[in-house]
Amino acid sequence: MKIIQLLILAKAIFLSGCVVYLDHPDAQRISGKVIWRDTGKPAEDANITIWEGRTFFTLFPISYPAAGWATSDAEGNFTVVLENQWPADVTAHVPCGFGKRIVNESEVNQIIIELEESSSSECLTPIVD
Numbered sequence: 001m002k003i004i005q006l007l008i009l010a011k012a013i014f015l016s017g018c019v020v021y022l023d024h025p026d027a028q029r030i031s032g033k034v035i036w037r038d039t040g041k042p043a044e045d046a047n048i049t050i051w052e053g054r055t056f057f058t059l060f061p062i063s064y065p066a067a068g069w070a071t072s073d074a075e076g077n078f079t080v081v082l083e084n085q086w087p088a089d090v091t092a093h094v095p096c097g098f099g100k101r102i103v104n105e106s107e108v109n110q111i112i113i114e115l116e117e118s119s120s121s122e123c124l125t126p127i128v129d
Contacts, residue, residue, distance in 0.1 A: 031079045032111030034072045042076025051089040
């Protein structure tokens with residue numbers, strides 16, 4: 001009996017980051033819009049990253065992988081396909097702004113992400129020819 005407990009403890013310590021989920025959820029399309037919080041204007045070319053929302057117990061810190069990427073168009077709209085891993089963290093980045101939102105399964109259409117200007121004085125400005 002002690003051997004079984006020892007094996008379980010060893011597995012928990014050395015394989016704590018290895019998790020296999022037995023369900024295979026269907027992919028779902030997430031769409032939304034990125035806007036500036038202060039003006040309400042759309043944010044063009046914002047980089048949207050969706051972080052996997054599933055969490056599990058582990059003894060060691062784990063960085064969760066990105067589950068999807070997108071870029072907003074001229075009107076700030078974006079669409080990305082994601083397997084159902086809820087809730088998901090959706091972040092948006094532009095050279096001088098950042099926005100974040102936690103999205104649940106019931107809000108997959110027309111997510112609004114509001115960007116705030118970066119407080120850094122070293123904002124990157126795009127070069128226009």
